[in-house]
Amino acid sequence: MLVFLTALVFLLLGFVLAAGGAWLLTLGGSPFYLFAGIMMIITSFLLYRRKASALAVHGVLIVVALVWAIYEVGFDWWQLAPRGGLLIVLGLWLLLPPIRRHLRSSANPAPDRGATAWPLALPVVAAIAVAGYAMLQDPRDLSGELPAARVEKAAFGGNVPDEEWHQYGRTPYGQRFSPLTDITPDNVGSLQVAWQYQTGDVKKPEDVGETTYQVTPLKVGDTLYLCTPHNWAIAIDATTGKEKWKFDPNVGLNPDRQHQTCRGVTYYRSPEATEGSPCAERVYLPTSDARLIALDAGTGKICEGFADRGVLHLNQGMKYNPAGYYYSTSPPVAAAGKLIIGGAVNDNYSTKEQSGVIRAFDIETGALVWNWDSGNPDQTAPLPPGQTYTTNSPNAWSVLSADEALGMVYVPLGNQVPDQLGMGRSENVEKFSSSVVALDLNTGMLKWVRQFVHHDLWDMDVPAQPVLFDMRKQDGTTVPAIVAPTKQGDIYVLDRRSGEPIIPYKEIPAPGGAIPEDRTAPTQPISDLTFSPPALRERDMWGLSLIDQMMCRIAYHSYRYDGRYTPPSLQGTIVYPGNFGTFNWGSVAIDPERQVMFGMPTYLAFTSRLVPAAEMPEKGKGEKGSEQGLNRNEGAPYGVYMGPFLSPLGIPCQAPPWGYVAGVDLTTGKIVYKHRNGTVYDMTPLPLPFRVGVPGIGGPMITRGGVAFLGAAVDNYLRAYDLTTGRVLWESRLPAGGQATPMTYRASDGKQYVVMVAGGHGSVGTKPGDYVIAYRLP
Template sequence: MVVIVITSVLFMLLGLALVGGGLWLIILGGSFFYLFAGAMFLITAVLLLLRRAAALWVHAALIIVALVWAIWEVGFDWWQLGPRGGLIILLGLWLLTPWIRRPLGFQSPTGTSYASSHWPLTIPVLIAIAVASFSMTTDPHDLHGNLPTEASGTTTFGGTVQDGEWHQYGRTPFGQRYSPLDQINVSNVKDLKEVWRYQTGDVKRPDDVGETTYQVTPLKVGDTLYLCTPHNWAIALDATTGKEKWKYDANSGMNPDRQHQTCRGVTYYHDTATAAGQSCVDRVYLPTSDARLIALDALDGKVCTSFADQGVLHLEQGMKYNPAGYYYSTSPPVAVAGKLIIGGAVNDNYSTQEQSGVIRAFDINSGALIWNWDSGNPDVTTPLPQGRTYTTNSPNSWSVFSVDDGLGMVYIPLGNQVPDQLGMNRSENVEKFSSSIVALDINTGQLKWVQQFVHHDLWDMDVPAQPVLFDMKKPDGTVVPALVGPTKQGDIYVLDRRTGEPIIPFKEIPAPSGAIPEDHTSPMQPISDLTFSPPPLQEKDMWGVTLLDQLACRIDFHRYKYEGRYTPPSLVGSIIYPGNFGTFNWGSVAVDPERQIMFGMPTYLAFTSRLVPASDIPPKGQDEKGSEQGLNRNDGAPYGVFMGPFLGPLKVPCQAPPWGYVAGVDLLTGKIAYKLKNGTVHDMTPLPLPFKVGVPGIGGPMLTKGEVAFLGAAVDNYLRAYDVTNGQQLWQARLPAGGQATPMTYTTSDNKQFVVIVAGGHGSVGTKAGDYVIGYALP
């Protein structure tokens, strides 16, 4: 009897929760099912207390209705069916136990007790289990296909980098992340083994900001790897053994106002003008989180004092406002034509009085300013005179640039003017250059062309990724210099890099209105014919581990403002999807110029954005640290903004999985060949479950002539290899920390090919922190 009472109370509590939440959902215009389910739980609870066998019939009816409703909403998608029916089926199985059925049975005239019949409930339970089992064999999300295998393109990789080297962030100035090595290939990559492991010693500290991340891609020059760490150490390793050669600590200190504590890479330069045997013939330039650029001797890590101010270039020069921690360089500058061309990250949504997003070119030997391109004053690129300052809060570029030395252009992905979510009082230049790619003349900094991908950006849709350059060879033999620009909203723009004009068409489509009274939205927004932008969210896309948190997400879906892509921020809160985490982010995509194909990792994670009147923002806390998530204060603006992923009560995404894929594109036709779920929940749950759900990630891929794609990035801690032709996974290695960095590959003097990745974790996505650099090779 005690078991019956406890079970009845459980059903009663679930019923009350579902009835209350279900009524709220109906008032908001949502589904009636949760109210129905709650009522059935309450009826079952009463019948259990009365010890009536009808309780089993009522629950059986609930199972049948829930099954029909779930299939009607989402078909045979296991990860969508599970939350809708899992709790109901588990409780059905509990009701079938002898402890429940016996008290609900009857006693014969002879005094013998009989349990109630199980068949009325067993049959619906078995049907539901059969449907669940069938749904596990289906895959409604994956797109299967094959990329072309013939080498119909060109062997133009950019620069003069030898096949076994990796001299720049994307290997060459073109940023292709493609290596012409094929020792490791689709037939033998399964045999890849870890051969060395190095720990930098730069570990996450208690006083670090949330987004302390290890995003570096090492460079390989000669017999040495060059890399940096989150706290701005530069390190040189032996490329064969992984042994440390030298280490330099920039002593960039700590500042709680930094939004990011990271370093994506260093810049290598060989000075042909300096005589052999002298110091600093080969240099490594290290960007720091306190806005410096430091020149180091690549041989021993000592500072090259002939550069700038005793080896240090101070990037805060020329800024009208210079609050500490608000401006720094997280990405390596490009070295071209005797110049270092560099941008800078400006904290999102901190203040209306922050540093400029100016792009500058400095003499690579002396550090003297050669030109500056300030989007607030774009026509004047001659060096800024003493006493003058750059435009405050102009759109900045925090990602990596690409260079075509032959065309004399540098290609720069631009972000937005802060505050990102407030578009009032933006200048004509800001409206022109925000969230775009600009091509500048390498020698003068003059604008060659601009192509914008978001108009009047209110969503932090920076162009986040290094543009990828390749020469597109068309079927008629014509070769077009092309640029591939991945965006946060999921569009892939393929442009003629000479002019910025589209190769793959894009068009303007209507966008939602409804900005706050002080602001406005653009009535039209561009979308590429090649896009990974997801369909608009619907209530049925809301997810949860159980029926209850799914209900909570459905309620939140209706409480927020949402009208599809580009729903403007609001005081009640808006759903931003794709979110400002991006479909694509700084990891960019990899392009094989010979096969004219692209490999990438589209990620889908909705965010929310709620404007907060300045009068309602509490004073800054003493221990408050910089972050892009949570409250962004926008000091000096009429509104702050509260941002973050759209999560349910259990802190899992409110939208249903998959959240992450790997995808292949034929760039010649502009068609997506495949799109396959990527990653497991191994490191997202308390138990190391191997379920391949398709998880979010941030990081970049790398391709090789061996027809293999390598990618870490996903929030489970693995480095994986894929057959780039069809996207099928061929190999994986468990990492000791999050692999939110882009892998690279090279050969050593004995012609042995290595694959290297940094595993150090990512604060924003919550992966395990570490300080590992790991090399893999064939036995």
């Protein structure tokens, strides 16, 4: 009976592989799966006949599979495993005595006693030996050491004491760099939890899918200021973690909001106010119902002298104003006596949405000082009554940076919605989409623009806060620089005075073949400093077994894919890098003294498929309006289905690693190291600690002590890395997803603390929570 059941398993697997392999072969794919299916069917037949030659046939299949796998992927264990794992397990099963003793050879009708096992045993042993060798290799790893020499008098931006953290990236430069040195590679392994605070703001069943906790707290004096996904503002004691005050703006729930999150608040101290006077120190809170609220930093009470009794309504001046379609998920930048803020516009909901206008308000009064609307870029004076901003113009949903000395604010811009449809875009949209623009801090007038995607059809908006630092070039000169990470993986390093490249970039040919109503740009830029991955090939498809890997190969050939910037299609298109981007809002961290960068490049392919409006299902039938599912694009000729490129088992179709940590020497423009980051501990039913290199979303932080900190990965850990080598020095299990950016400070007890928020991320499915956790050395 056992042999019969084994024969049945081989028969079923063989038919699946043969049928799928034949389909794959008709698409121009590998013939191996058809061959494997036929061999398994033959093995099944021989097992049914109790023939010992079944062992030899399966041995031949293992040998062929081994040669084929090494030819395709070399000694990459994570790629070899799905190609041979199932076959080796089946081979070991066939070698078990309960199977072999029922088999007979044609030369000897007596039951097999082991003499005929070697044609299978040798291939199995060879395959296991190759697997063992491959486990000790990592062909995807790049090792190296960042330089340790420091430049003198590096600029951090802003007047922020070393022990504090005043803006989202610590200063208006957005470096995510702390000058503190207490924590070092030698002692970071001793970090332990100092205190833990729970906000009480937890994800609700009726919340939108992308309810996420992405905040980086600020530290001023001995107080931390933060916000929560439902836009509560909270002040807690930096030394003890005790709550000082809490403010709930009562934003309510709206199913039309694409995001329910808050990345941070903005702190301001008035130079004119007397010590202890009300609202001398303020915290500005952006909300998901399009308000900006001024709060007294000491009490949490509304500062009624600001705007309309303490509340600035950001939906002013919009031609269309559907509730839930516009809000600011990121804190405004405070510079030159102004609050400068953009706004998130729902992706792909409608052609009649709010404007992506950038506005500067007087930080004391809330009066509008200037507005820069990319659809009307020359009119920066406040709009007169009755005039409205340009509908659906490219927006800035991420964090802005500022250089008060140069008098400029730097704005990362997205795309005009619908993201995948480029018909009818204006000249200004074509000029400003997917770019960084530099605006005059005092007037809002355009200083320069540098575009990173032409005629963007892939939602490749510039997602990250640009980072400012003064770059020491190899010839010894210093240039004020701006570093702009992009979704497609390019790192653009520009002179922030003019936008001219410091590290060169070039234009390369891009795929054509857009839908008849649209067009594509003939070329696209690519930086000499890039984390953009090579184009996917069929052999890059992955799976937990031969079968789901085969299905991914079939899917690969079923979509349209001509490499980076393959245009959207009715057939369906692979988008790689995908919509989450190689870099996202977490940006990168820069040590301005060592002139090095630390970041977390992520690789996850997406797919998109255009749907004619006439074929759109009824409203309410499964649309998501986000990175996954149906985006309706009301008023446009097409909607779009999109989401990660996944196997039938729900894992990425492309082979790992899906996430790295990386170090860059900015002086040379070279990537020095790149290591797999994160495990599948929280991605599988069993808590397996395999360091595959997993996706993540969030940002890094580095210190003068030579340590980098990063959560972000989907395995719910906060990790410390040696900045010089990128190797993990310490890790701490988080009680929920850590998709935020850590920060550090020195408290009143003289200790350096590292703080991480753990609350999960709706889009990547990590565990929700409401934790704020502080670590310090004992």
